[in-house]
Amino acid sequence: MFRFPLLILLPLALFVAACSPPETPEEAAPRPALVVQPGGAEALMDIFPGEVRARYEPELAFRIAGKISRRLVTVGDRVKKGQPLAELNAADVGLELDAARARLASARADHQLAASELDRYRPLLERGVVSGSQFDAVRSRFQAAEAQLEQARAQMDVARNQAGYAVLEAPDNGVIARRLAEAGQVVAAGQTVFVLAVDGDREVRIDLPEQDMDRFKVGDEVTIELWSRPGDTFPGRIRELAPAADPASRTFEARVAFDNQAVGADLGQSARVLVHGANGADTLSLPLAAVTADDGNPYVWVVNPDDLTLTKTPVKTGAYHAERVPVLGGLAADAWVVAAGTQVLREGQKIRPVDRQNRPVRLNQKGGE
Known part of the structure; x- marks a missing residue:
């Protein structure tokens, strides 16, 4: 029986395999x-992280410059309206008050002297002993003394107010949210010392990206969820949109209002604001x-x-x-x-x-x- 050598059969097998059609996608295993x-x-929903804040957060500052001698509260303390929060060293304002008091006493004495002189010259003018020009000069001095007295009284009121401004008081009931100055620090007039979270309405503060600002407007309905209570959502609405972007983050601040009596959220809690898609x-x-x-x-x-x-x-x-x-x-x-x-x-x-x-x-x- 005739047999082909192995060296002939192997190339023949490779040639047949090469000529076979390739495996089609339909024949491949799915x-x-x-x-x-x-x-x-x-299902279209954007999520923005935020923080529960007070609706009103005034920045509290002294109305005069000075060195803080005492700080009476710290962050988290609950305060009442009119409660002292910090005090300035009142030595300088005390001296100003003493000077104003002395100017007032001097102006009052000058006014009394001018009034007495005017009373003496009036009958002399009627008897013709003094001329009209002399009487006018005396009356003019009296009017100047009267104006100086009013000026001294106003300066006294200012100095008294300045002395009162050395004590920083809470303008309303609330919680100290931030402290930005410490005892011993010299502060300028109007420099923020505390931030007060006023009792009452609560909101969620979020930051919106610049490219999404056209989607939002004041009054839009959203959904709020607290991180501490996942799955428990409650309604809210956009109350305020910042007119300009933050210079550092280039995002726009937004405030989302909600009914805190029904929610019971605490200041500083983390929250998420869920915004549904605006499509149909x-x-x-x-x-x-x-x-x-x-x-x-x-x-x-x-x-x-x-x-x-x-x-x-x-x-x-x-x-x-x-x-x-x-x-x-x-x-x-x-x-x-x-x-x-x-x-x-x-x-x-x-x-x-x-x-x-x-x-x-x-x-x-x-x-x-």
Whole structure:
């Protein structure tokens, strides 16, 4: 029996293998792919971290300059209206008060002398003993003394007020939120010493990015959640928007008001403000990973439920959110879309759909994420 040598058979086998047609995508084993269905507009939500603050937070400062001799409260102390918070060294203002008191006494004495002289000259003028010009001079001195007396009284009031300004008092009931000066420190007039969180309304302070400012306006309804009470949400509304960005962070401060009697939030608590998407109620949304772009044109991979093959489907998207993107057109609400690994997929590729727990998904049944 004739036998081919082994060296002849091996090249022949390689030639036959090379001439065989390549394995088609349909013949390859379907790869698992995470699939989801579009969510509604309620899934579009931005989250902004914030802090519970008082609605009114006046910055308290002395109205005169001086050295702080005593600090009577610290951060967290509850104070009442009119309660002393700090004191300045009152030696200088005390001297000013003494000087004003002396000027007032001198002006009062001059006024009395001018009044007595005027009383003496009046009958002399009537008897013709003195001329009219002499009487006018005496009356003018009296009027000048009267004006100087009024000036001295006003200076006395100012000096008395200055002495009172050496004590910084609470303008309302509240809690000391911040302390910005210490005993022994020399402060200027108007320099903030304390920040008072006034009792009453509470708000959540958040910072909004510059690119999102057009989405918000005063009065918008939002949802608030305290970090200490996850899952417990309550309504709020935007009460105030800063007209200019912070020069350091380039963000805009916003204040969100809520009913603290129903919530019972404490000052300084961390909170989250949840803002729902501004798109229409019928707007669809997808996870960010489900949307891919080709030359700036977004598209998704839609799964054919009959044969589990992929179709590249262009879509129209809205403004991207933190975790999801609104789909404004090009996608049906009941479509199944690949939500991971979209950059390695091909047109017509067959997949094995699974959910986030790697469980098989039956596409002929309606379901979400």
